[in-house]
């Protein structure tokens with residue numbers, strides 16, 4: 339299964355990047371830079387993007403696969419004089435997979451991800467849920483291939499997700515893959531083999547029984563409105579807060595029925611980034627679920643680095659999608 343050069347590259351690169359992120363966390367190198375939009379970026383984000391950039395350049399040269407990478411991070415800030423120590427730390431971790439790497443090469447590999455999205459492109463979130471990563475909670479490495487505005491392949495590496503069917507934290511980690519029309523599967527992150535377990539969403543059809551998943555960070559969503567949404571659907575259970583696309587993995591595996599990204603009160607004009615949604619959305623769809631924006635429109639990955647034509651995201655097991663959209667409408671979300 340998944341023997342195409344694209345799938346092989348994506349699986350191996352995500353596994354390697356996740357292992358690097360884990361190593362960064364184990365050595366507690368939690369120095370973070372603050373980006374222009376005030377969000378954090380760590381040694382782990384940079385190191386993980388460098389390894390995927392390097393592996394894509396190699397795989398593209400060797401097998402002719404698409405070599406366009408749209409990554410979240412850029413080496414611009416790392417090349418600045420005052421970031422010298424951070425670049426040294428990033429290089430230290432990248433050397434665990436490329437022993438001769440120089441700081442300049444590391445910056446160049448990160449900037450493989452500086453490409454503009456075209457008809458076909460890969461998109462990478464080297465660490466999705468950086469705030470979760472810094473807190474010691476969930477995070478994910480997310481890599482997807484987009485062709486003609488549609489995600490066709492997605493891989494998620496979730497180092498702290500014991501198994502995708504439960505939101506519990508664990509050591510073994512999970513690796514998930516979905517290919518358009520071929521289903522979604524998972525295996526342990528730490529054990530590469532040909533043993534893939536199919537992912538299937540939960541078959542709940544009663545809105546009152548919906549287990550809801552949402553961001554931990556209140557700046558990334560609207561927690562108050564999510565509570566109203568739960569009330570509108572007759573849901574008694576508290577929505578579960580979880581960082582990163584690990585919650586997409588849980589939904590795909592039937593550990594929840596719905597996840598929602600509402601617009602936060604301080605950023606009502608926010609548009610989702612392609613790397614925050616691409617891999618997670620195909621994993622849910624191929625597991626039998628449905629993903630749209632808050633207005634019920636399909637996610638449109640043909641608009642550059644953001645989903646400029648979409649507002650927020652709602653994903654469900656499919657059966658509950660119309661009920662979720664109706665409830666969203668009723669609360670004016």
Ligand SMILES: Nc1ncnc2c1ncn2[C@@H]1O[C@H](COP(=O)(O)O)[C@@H](OP(=O)(O)O)[C@H]1O
Pocket residue numbers: 377410463465466467468469470552553554555557558559580581582583601602605608611614
């Ligand atoms: N105002 C905002 N509204 C929605 N999402 C936002 C946001 N600001 C940042 N984000 C995104 O939320 C992602 C994390 O989602 P979650 O809260 O579900 O863990 C971040 O990914 P990174 O951590 O990769 O930067 C970031 O891209």
Ligand SMILES: [Mg+2]
Pocket residue numbers: 377378410468
């Ligand atoms: Mg970020």
Ligand SMILES: [Mg+2]
Pocket residue numbers: 463465466467613614
């Ligand atoms: Mg992200």
Ligand SMILES: [Mg+2]
Pocket residue numbers: 383410463464465466467468
């Ligand atoms: Mg990120």
